[in-house]
Amino acid sequence: MDEVRLPTRALVVLVGPSGAGKSHWARAQFRAGQVVSSDALRALVGEGPHDQRAGTDAFELLDEVVERRLRRGLLTVIDSLALDDDRRRGYIDRARRHAVPCYAVAFDEPAATCRERNRGRDRPVPAKALAAQLRAWPLVREQVHADGFERVFAPGDVTIAPTALLHTPAAAARQRQEPVGMRFGLHISAFQWPGRPHETAGRIAAIARTAEEVGFSSLWVGDHVIQIPQVGREWEDILESYTTLGYLAAVTTRCRLGVLVSAITFRNVSHLAKIVATLDVLSGGRAVCGLGAAWFRREHDAYGWPLPPPPERLALLEDALQLLPRMWGAGTPQFDGAVLGARDTVCYPRPISEHVPILVGGGGERVTLRLVAQYADACNLMGEPDRVKHKLEVLRAHCGHVGRDIADIEVTHLSSVLVGADRADLVRRVAAAAGSSLSAESYAERSLAGTIDDHIGRFRLLADVGVQTAIVALADLDDPAAVERFAPVIAAYETQ
Numbered sequence: 396m397d398e399v400r401l402p403t404r405a406l407v408v409l410v411g412p413s414g415a416g417k418s419h420w421a422r423a424q425f426r427a428g429q430v431v432s433s434d435a436l437r438a439l440v441g442e443g444p445h446d447q448r449a450g451t452d453a454f455e456l457l458d459e460v461v462e463r464r465l466r467r468g469l470l471t472v473i474d475s476l477a478l479d480d481d482r483r484r485g486y487i488d489r490a491r492r493h494a495v496p497c498y499a500v501a502f503d504e505p506a507a508t509c510r511e512r513n514r515g516r517d518r519p520v521p522a523k524a525l526a527a528q529l530r531a532w533p534l535v536r537e538q539v540h541a542d543g544f545e546r547v548f549a550p551g552d553v554t555i556a557p558t559a560l561l562h563t564p565a566a567a568a569r570q571r572q573e574p575v576g577m578r579f580g581l582h583i584s585a586f587q588w589p590g591r592p593h594e595t596a597g598r599i600a601a602i603a604r605t606a607e608e609v610g611f612s613s614l615w616v617g618d619h620v621i622q623i624p625q626v627g628r629e630w631e632d633i634l635e636s637y638t639t640l641g642y643l644a645a646v647t648t649r650c651r652l653g654v655l656v657s658a659i660t661f662r663n664v665s666h667l668a669k670i671v672a673t674l675d676v677l678s679g680g681r682a683v684c685g686l687g688a689a690w691f692r693r694e695h696d697a698y699g700w701p702l703p704p705p706p707e708r709l710a711l712l713e714d715a716l717q718l719l720p721r722m723w724g725a726g727t728p729q730f731d732g733a734v735l736g737a738r739d740t741v742c743y744p745r746p747i748s749e750h751v752p753i754l755v756g757g758g759g760e761r762v763t764l765r766l767v768a769q770y771a772d773a774c775n776l777m778g779e780p781d782r783v784k785h786k787l788e789v790l791r792a793h794c795g796h797v798g799r800d801i802a803d804i805e806v807t808h809l810s811s812v813l814v815g816a817d818r819a820d821l822v823r824r825v826a827a828a829a830g831s832s833l834s835a836e837s838y839a840e841r842s843l844a845g846t847i848d849d850h851i852g853r854f855r856l857l858a859d860v861g862v863q864t865a866i867v868a869l870a871d872l873d874d875p876a877a878v879e880r881f882a883p884v885i886a887a888y889e890t891q
Contacts, residue, residue: 398551398553399550399551400556400561401554402558403557404468404469404840405471405495405496405497405498406465406489406496406497407473407497407499407500408499408500409499409500409502410501411476411502411503412478412502412525412529412532413520413524414504415504415509417500421472424553430472430474431457431464433457433474433476434475436452436453436456439453440452440453440456441453443518445518461486465492478535480538480542483499483542484542487542496545497545498544498546498547498548500548501539501548506529554818555835555836555839556839557839560850562852563848563851563855566856567849567852567855569855570852570854571887575888575890577857577863578865579864579867579881580613580615581602581615581866581867581869582615585873586633586634587873589873595632600646602875602878603643603646603650605875606878607649610889613650614640614647614650614653615654616639616640617636617654617655618655618657618658618661619633619636619691621633621697623691637654637670640652644678644679645677649681652678652681653685656687656757658687659711659712659715660711661689665718665738665740671751672742680747683752683753685756685775686712686753688705688708688711707734709763712766715735716771718730720751722740722742723742724740726740750772753770754771754772754774755770756809757775758776758786765793765797767793768790768796769797772803773805773864774790774805780856783861784861787806787860790804805864807865808864808865808866810843810865810866810867810868811843811869812869813842813843813871814844814847814850814869815845815846815880818846824844824871825839825844828842828871842870850884851883851884869881
């Protein structure tokens with residue numbers, strides 16, 4: 396049987412005559428709560444699953460249940476005959492209104508098999524009714540492919556994957572056959588580890604050392620003083636960024652070290668230059684300076700930092716992009732910026748690196764990517780390949796305007812990742828992490844949960860549009876083995 400590969404948000408319509416095996420297949424492949432059955436709803440509003448007099452009420456209720464599930468983006472399977480053309484197309488239209496893909500599974504069983512199964516039922520479908528369904532089936536079978544479904548499957552084993560991983564198998568095969576290179580960075584964004592805070596230092600040191608051993612080329616932390624909602628709750632532990640990198644410099648030897656990204660509002664820019672220069676010296680020339688315009692008002696209010704409007708923050712960012720290289724370069728030339736004003740550029744010791752790379756985070760097309768084109772050594776983008784491709788087209792245009800080759804700018808990409816050794820291992824990990832508060836599908840979508848092959852394929856798709864370094868935040872980094880589980884993905888991109 397072929398694999399039925401579905402996204403975590405989808406409407407699935409089962410199509411076929413009575414006795415074709417739709418309900419049996421649905422029970423085997425989906426959780427009971429994901430299947431909306433017309434027979435079950437007849438039993439709910441009538442005298443039993445075969446009460447044809449309750450059919451109208453049952454289908455009205457089915458439509459209402461499907462509508463409410465689609466509003467919530469829940470994976471939903473419609474188990475009914477679906478032999479009526481208008482009803483099938485109605486399901487497709489309903490899914491489109493909610494921006495949810497709609498798939499069909501066509502059950503093309505021999506007529507003799509359907510009749511035999513029907514005879515074995517406690518309440519068989521009347522012979523005339525089944526005969527009419529079987530006569531109609533050849534035309535319906537052809538029509539289903541013209542209805543406009545995202546795809547029509549034959550029944551097989553179901554794999555449910557996050558949207559970003561849905562079409563990765565072919566890309567994974569391409570990476571094995573025609574490999575390309577890619578570097579990987581590890582982003583450590585959460586610190587809710589057992590034994591904290593007393594064991595935090597040992598835990599983060601072990602993570603960093605393992606990351607170097609398995610092939611990560613860089614280590615990154617966020618620049619927040621209160622945990623952000625996208626990662627956790629504000630009372631959860633979060634370490635100060637540059638103090639953490641100083642510690643990681645002492646327990647590693649090879650990985651580059653950076654903040655993704657330093658909030659331009661947190662520090663005097665000259666002081667930031669001093670901090671980064673010190674990190675570079677103490678790490679033996681491994682510092683990267685990530686910069687961003689900041690955004691999280693809660694931590695600014697709590698710590699008494701102003702958060703000016705975006706245009707003011709971007710103007711400060713542009714000044715910083717010009718001031719920092721002067722602070723790290725030869726001599727002490729005076730800098731006179733648009734926001735920062737005149738100031739000396741005294742910073743000793745100088746960084747060990749001849750040139751400390753500056754990375755700008757964010758994909759703002761009018762200003763941020765223009766600043767990348769003018770001043771930065773690297774950019775950091777988020778999103779899936781189509782979005783990244785578009786952002787790089789915008790960046791290329793900005794580079795053209797300032798006379799710079801986009802090839803001089805390293806393209807990095809940040810995303811969350813959860814890796815399972817294989818499909819069964821992944822299902823167990825997702826179920827354990829999702830707990831009782833989230834569906835497995837919601838957690839998988841949020842954490843980008845996939846097998847090793849899923850992720851090899853996804854990173855190939857990102858490499859194809861220009862990503863050179865993929866920075867991953869492992870969703871299960873509280874498990875000491877999480878870094879090692881990612882190692883085969885890195886190995887797939889080692890092309891020397």
